[in-house]
Amino acid sequence: MPGLYTIPVFHVRVRGIYTHTVPVDAYRGAGRPEAAYVIERLVDAAAREAGMAPEDLRRLNFIPPSAMPYQTCSGRLYDSGEFDGHMTRALEVADKAGFAAREAQAKARGKLRGFGFASYIEACGGGSPEPAYLRLEGDGTISLRIGTQSSGQGHKTAYAHLAAAHLKVPMEQIVVHQGDTDATKTGGGTGGSRSIPVGGAAVAGAARRLAQNLRELGAEALEADVGDIELEAGGVEVAGTDRRLSLAELAVHPAATPELLNAQDAFAPPEATYPNGTHACEVEIDPDTGAVELVSYVIVDDFGAVITPALLEGQVHGGVAQGIGQALLERTVYDAEGQLLTASFMDYALPRAEDLPPIHFETRNVPCATNPLGVKGAGEAGAIGSCPAVMNAVVDALWRTYRIAQMDMPATPAAVYAAIEAAQAG
Template sequence: GIVTNTTPMAAYRGIGRLEANYILERLIDQAAHELGLDAVEIRRMNLLRAEDLPWQTPGGALITSGEFLDNLDTALAAAGWGDINKRRNQAMDHGRLYGVGLAMYAENDGSTPTEFAEVAVSGDGRITAMVGTQDFGMGHSTMYSQILSEKLGVNMEEIDVVFGDTDKVKRGAGSHGSRSARMGGTAAVMSADKVILQARVEAAEILETAVADIEFADGHFTVAGTDRTVTLYQVAASIESSGKHLAEEADFNAGPEVISNGVHICELTIEPSDGTIHLEDYCVVADVGTIVNPIIVHGQLHGGVTQGIGQALLEDVAYDPENGQTLTGSFLDYCLPRADDLPNFNISFNEVAETDNLIGAKGAGESATSGAPAAVMNAVADALRHAGAEPVDMPATSEKIWRTLREAGVG
C-alpha cells in the first residue's frame, strides 16, 4: 500500500465535478484547434436537442431537461462573441495578449435522495418550519420563508425556520450536493399541503359546511360563493382549543439526481512582461430550474465563479519535498481571489423547470464552480496560442505564464 500525508483531493465546492468538466472542456477546445474547427461550432454539433431528452449518458446519469443550444446562443450574444477579433486587436494595441474561453457544464444535483420537513401553525399567528437541511450562509431561511409565504398566504415575517435542532427537527440529510431548494423546499411544500388539508376539515366545522365547499386562498378558508371566511390562524387556534396542534410533516423521496447546466465565457488579457492576467469580462448563462429568490441565486453564482477562478489562477497547496510539511498552511501563503482580482459578472438565467419536484428547482450553489476553471483556462490557452506559446496547467500563475512566454520568445 501507499501512505501519504499530501491529500490529492478534499471536499470543496463542486468536488470532483469541476475537475472532470475542466478536462472535458479543455479536450474539446484542443480538438477544435487540431481539427481546424471553431470552438463554438464543435460544441454546437454535439449538443443535445430537445427531442433527444431524456438522455442517458454512458456513465449512467439521466438528463431530463435543458435548453442547451439556447443557453449557448444567449451566452454568445451577452459576451459579444462576434466582436472578439476587434477586442483582440485593441488589446494588442495596448501591448497585451487577449484570450477568450468558452466552457459548458452539466452537473448532477441532489445527492441523498430524501429530505424531511415539518410545518406547524400556531393560533398566535406564527408558522414554524422544521427542516432537515442546514443553512450556513446560503440564505435558506429566506428561501423557505418565501416558499411557505406563497403557499400558505401569510407574511414572510410570520415564519420561523428551524435548522439543526435535534429536539425539534426529527430527521434530515443536510445541505450538500446543491440539494436544499429542490429536496428541502419540496418537503416543505408537501408539509404545507397537508397542513391545508387538515385545516380545511376544521374550517368546515367552524363554518358549518361541507369540506368540499371550503376554498383556501391568501391565508383564508372561505365557503365557496359566499363571504363567510376564517383565517388559517383562527383555524389553528380552534384546533389548539381541543388540545391538538395544526402541524404536518413530509418526506420528499426523489428519483435520480437532476442536472443543472449552463455556459461560461471568460475574457482576459495578459501582460507579456510579467505574466499578469487581467480578467476583463465574465458571462454566465445558468439553468438552475425555477428560481425562488433571484438575489440569493445571483450571490451563489458570484461565489461559485469566484472559487472557480481561484482554482484556475491562484490556489495551490505546496508541500516541503523533504518531509511533506504543508507550506501553504495559512492565508499568508495560500492565495485566494480578492475583489480586485475579479471582473464584473454578467449573469443571466434560463429557468427550465425540473418536473420531478414541486418547486421546479435544480441545483445552484455549486454549479458555477463547475464551469469556471474550464472557461478561464480555455481563455488562457487561447491567449497563449495566439502568441505561439504552450498552454499551462492550473493554477495559471503569473510565473507560469511568464515562463511559457519566455520559452516562446515573447516579452
C-alpha cells in the same frame, strides 16, 4: 464523465496514490469541477487541432433536446437540457463576434487578449429522502422543521417563501427551524445542492397538506362547506362573504385538533437533477509580467424553476469567485522536506473583490422533470463552469501570439511569464 456530449462509450482508469501531503476533502462541486475541467479543456484542444471554432465542435456533439430523457453511457439519466441554446446565448451576450476588434485594441496597448468558454453539466440534488414538518402555533405563526442546515445559502428564506406561497401568509409568519435533531426525527442534511430540490419539495408538500387541514378546520369553525373555504392574507374565509378567522383565532378554536394543526411530507428523489449552462470570459495578459486580468464574465445557466432569484445569483457569483481563485491563484506549495509553505492565508492566495470582473448572469430555465418543483440544484454550479472557462481564455490568448497550447492551473503571473519565455526561446 460524458458531460453534455453524445459519447457512446468511454473507458476510465483510476490510480490511487498515497502521499504525505495534506488530506483532500469535499470542496464546492466535489468532483464535478474536475470532470468539467478535463472535458472542456480537451474539447477546446481538439477544436484547435482540427482548425474548428470551439463552439462548432460542441454543436456537432451536444445532446439535443429532442433526445431527452437521455441515458448516458455511464448510466446517468438526463431529464432535460438545451445545451446549444445556453451556449449560443452566452456567446451572444459576451459578444464573441466582436472579439477581433477588442483583440486588436489590446494588441495596440501591448496586451494579449483571449476569449474562452466552457459548457458544463453536473449531477446534484439527489440522495436520501428529506421530511418536512409544519405546525400552526397558538400565536398564528407557522413553524417549519427540516433536517437541512444552511451555512449562508439562504435556505430559510427559500423555505419560508415556498410555505408562505401555499398557505397565503406573509413570509414573516413562517418560523423555520433547521437541523435540530431534537425536533426533527430524520433528515439527509445539507450537501450536494439538495436542499431546495429535495427539502424544498418536502416543504411544498407539507404546506399543501397543512393548507388542506386548515380549510377543513375553517369549514368546521365557520360552518361552511370545505369547498367554499379559502386561505387568504393570513387567515381562512368563506368565499364571497366577510366571514373570516385569522390563523391565530383558528389555532385556538375548539375544533382545532393536533391532526389538523400539523402536517408533514417527505420527498425521495427518484433521480438527481442536472443543472447545466455555459460560462464565457475574456482575459488580458501583460506579456512583460505574465499578469492575467479578467475583463468580462458571462454566465447563462439552467436551474429549472427559480424560487428566489437574488439568492440564486448570489450562490452562482460565490461559486465563480472560487473557480476563478482555482484557475488563477490557489495552490499548495511544499518545500523539499514536505513542509507545507502555504499553510495560512498569509501565504495562500485567494481572490479579492478587485480580482473579479463584472459578471453578467442570466438563466434559461428548462423545468426539471424529477421533482414537483421543477428545480435543479444550484449551490455548486458556479465553481464548475468557471475553471475551464477562465483557463480556455488564458490559453486562447497565449495561443494567438505564442502558439502555447497548454497551460495548467493556476495561471499565476510567474507561470504565464515562464510559458511565454519558453515559447520565445523556441
